[in-house]
Amino acid sequence: MPSTSDVRPAWVFDESPIADPDGRGQRAVDFLRLLRHPKSRLPRQQFQLDPPFERIVRRIYGPTDDRGQRQVRTVYLQVGRGSRKTSLAAGLALLHTFGPERIPRGENLIAASDRKQARIGFEEATSIVETTPQLAAAARVIDSRNRFLHPKSGSRFEAISCDAPSQHGRTPSLVIVDELHAHRKADLWQALRTGAAKTSGSLIIIATTAGRGNESPDYPLLEYAKQVQAGEIEDETFLPIIFEAPADADWQDEALWHRLLPGLEYGYPDLPSLRQLAREARERPSDRAAFCQYYLGIRQQNSLSPFIDMAIFDAGKRDIDIDQLAHLPCWIGLDSSSTTDLTAVVAVFADGADLYVKTWAFIPADAVAKRSDRDKVPYIDWSRDEWVIATDGNVIDYAAVAAHIEDLCQRFDVQEIVADAAYAMPILQPLMEAGRPVLTMRQGWFTQSPALSTLERAIISGRLYWDSPALRWCVENVAIHTDSAGNRVMHKGRSRDRIDLAVALWMAVSRASQGAAVSVLDDADFDPARFVVTI
Structure with missing residues (x-):
């Protein structure tokens, strides 16, 4: 300690x-x-x-x-x-x-x-x-x-x-x-x-x-x-x-x-009440963050309503050799961006209840240094280690992202490629034309709330394994909004935060949790022009 x-x-x-x-x-x-x-x-x-x-x-x-x-x-x-x-x-x-x-x-x-x-x-x-x-x-x-x-x-x-x-x-x-x-x-x-x-x-x-x-x-x-x-x-x-x-x-050390x-020692704040807050904070990450901030002076860099206790998420960190996952079914999540922000690709490999995660974040090469200063993260180092892929020019090269996903499809048993339709069509179109299993997923509590529960269970149960510092950063940036009915959606804790890899993660994990889908490629009447399935 x-x-x-x-x-x-x-x-x-x-x-x-x-x-x-x-x-x-x-x-x-x-x-x-x-x-x-x-x-x-x-x-x-x-x-x-x-x-x-x-x-x-x-x-x-x-x-x-x-x-x-x-x-x-x-x-x-x-x-x-x-x-x-x-x-x-x-x-x-x-x-x-x-x-x-x-x-x-x-x-x-x-x-x-x-x-x-x-x-x-x-x-x-x-x-x-x-x-x-x-x-x-x-x-x-x-x-x-x-x-x-x-x-x-x-x-x-x-x-x-x-x-x-x-x-x-x-x-x-x-x-x-x-x-x-x-x-x-x-x-x-x-x-x-x-x-x-x-x-x-x-x-x-x-x-x-x-x-x-x-x-x-x-x-x-x-x-x-x-x-x-x-x-x-x-x-x-x-x-x-x-x-x-x-x-x-x-934080639990009295x-x-x-x-x-x-x-x-003079009676304020009330020690029994403080102990009760700490007991409750053990079970709720958002309460723990508040306890550490308001009583222990630990400045929180993420949201007051974090998605997951990062100590629990960190327990899933592993060295993952993607080539050793080739025998497993794979689901790919895509969160595409506008011209200059991060575009996220997440591959989730399912080995029974165990989920192995590999991620790639795409960023324009000309923006790497500027974004490093703005977002306060080492994009340059991450690019060198291939956690981030810098595409040529000053805007996202959608063709390079599509080519990367196509390469994953050729190497692995990809069951589905699921994406938020916003900004994604320039990437999805060539994949559709190649006959890849593409789905678009509407964003909102009706898709996200159950998916977040699924992802949360995988993390807490110790069944989700990952290796990317960029993914960790995005997960830590996640803020959770809960409505009066208990439905949850994720958003950014601060305007400068990036959660793109976390968004792609919940989509891929959501589809992987439902098991292998029937591929439309088995349909003799398959037509790429009508291929995109929306859920």
Whole structure:
């Protein structure tokens, strides 16, 4: 099992000294301890600021630069769900609105992904104000605007969302960005970070759980935070606080949970509830992905609703010699593409209940380098190893794909060639004319849902064997949509994902599971012009 020694910032727990030359960190802690929280179980409902979070507060506010100003200007805090980020964010917002970090007419904001989430942040802060007598007497709450004021200084707090009208023109002194990974666009984030740059001594705090993929607004900031945390970039104004398990960590290890969730030893999140979630996640891949993302900080590169646990799929990896499969019946799945995307050919050989899979992905040779950069996969290496076949030119050579399938038909006992009709006719036509057993399969839940169940059973039972890294990549990219009737269809988890080989796989496995079909070539009246059978 990988080491868990570096899954959290050591300074949060090691009791090492934190500079506080002006006592600013101590004043921040003292203010937070004066607050009351309606759900607190401490005496007099005292705001719960446990040691790890106290050290985080001290580290944000204590150190100063050579001008005597607060050194930290941006904080990136990634920690698991249930760690009371919302309460901490509300407390810090009050510190800047009513406490020692208050400035005259200061604008302090919590920026959420939508109005509902913004309302949660506002209500959290308001509940603290109403429970703390000193603040209740000093605050003017404007509930309809998610805002309250400190009339004496003109300082104000507001919870806003990225689905609200444009926020350009603001000059905030404090910005707390809630769950940046969930923001649909970077517009609000960019407006607020540039607005904060206009205010002397401004502070930006990103408080988030782990996100998904590399296209959400949080990803560039996370990459920068990791480089600062690793010492690759020197930036004393940027404070990264990242709790993140390795991707291959034992997600069921409770010792790992305690290292990654700093509040767990203090009762949050609830350990029995966490154990129940883990028990359920053992059986459902989508729940497991969510558990790893939201509690262990493992950024998911595929969909939140994955088709299969990749550890189970990986158990089927084998070195497969296709020539040794010549005695077995074969079904070929074809997922054709437009002019430049991947075209997928998958051959499934059935040995009783065992299915052996060989795959080929076709891509224009002129696009290999560009697609490698875009899709972030080694097409060049895969092309060298023949997992990917680069056809001449800058568009897919359909004739080369047809020739490849024809070669498979001549070498093996091909029962059927099944394809999605979209874009496939330039490939299917010469195969039809050669008398090959071609079928087209309509795409939709009525064909795909039962086929996915068949494929899923083959994988989970350990009956599906494969050897292509390109196939694995496509399967990992699959997202599953389930309708109200329980029907499932696959789609791409992100716009840049490729699932073409997975689509061809389910079609071929679906037909192979139904056994050998009666070949129309046995029909004396066979006519290639009417040969395509649609199912």
